[in-house]
Amino acid sequence: MSVLDDSFKDKTVLIVEDDSMARLGLQRLLRFRFQDIHLAVHGRDGLEKVAQFHPDVVLTDLEMPVMSGSDMLRQLKSNSPELPVIVITAFADDASHVPEADAVLTKPILKAELLQALRKCLR
Numbered sequence: 001m002s003v004l005d006d007s008f009k010d011k012t013v014l015i016v017e018d019d020s021m022a023r024l025g026l027q028r029l030l031r032f033r034f035q036d037i038h039l040a041v042h043g044r045d046g047l048e049k050v051a052q053f054h055p056d057v058v059l060t061d062l063e064m065p066v067m068s069g070s071d072m073l074r075q076l077k078s079n080s081p082e083l084p085v086i087v088i089t090a091f092a093d094d095a096s097h098v099p100e101a102d103a104v105l106t107k108p109i110l111k112a113e114l115l116q117a118l119r120k121c122l123r
Contacts, residue, residue: 011122012036012053016046016060016069017088022107026059026088029111043067047075050083057121058085062098073100084121086114 013034017023018041027037038053040046044067046060058076062069073085077100087101088109098104103117 008033008035008056008118008122010035011056012038013118014038014040014046014049014053014055014058016040016043016049016058016064016072018042018061018064022061022088026109029114033115043069043072046072050076050080056084057118058083060085060087062087062089070098073098086117086121 011034013030013036015023015026015030015037017026017039023039023041027039030037036053038049038055040049042064043060046058046069047067049055050058060069060072069087073087076083076085084102085100086103086105087098088105088107090107102121105113105117
């Protein structure tokens with residue numbers, strides 16, 4: 001499968017990221033690959049957007065104000081264990097702290113790694 005395929009055209013993604021530049025970068029990277037992209041700025045906002053939009057996959061940072069990505073992840077997996085969540089973190093050792101995550105990617109994100117994680121989670 002090519003990294004330029006459009007295999008997510010019928011899917012919805014939620015990006016939960018407090019850094020506006022990182023959020024915009026992810027949105028730009030995925031905008032032509034997903035049917036809908038929703039954005040949240042912290043974990044609590046992410047939980048509200050999941051309830052509102054029912055995304056097929058969630059991409060989240062860990063370190064955020066109001067509610068962390070790890071707290072949001074635990075709540076999401078408690079309520080919707082089948083919802084795939086990909087954690088994006090600046091710290092490689094964070095992977096061991098989020099066993100509930102379906103995938104963990106380290107910043108800076110490589111497009112090919114992100115698309116591979118999305119394919120794995122959405123197949």
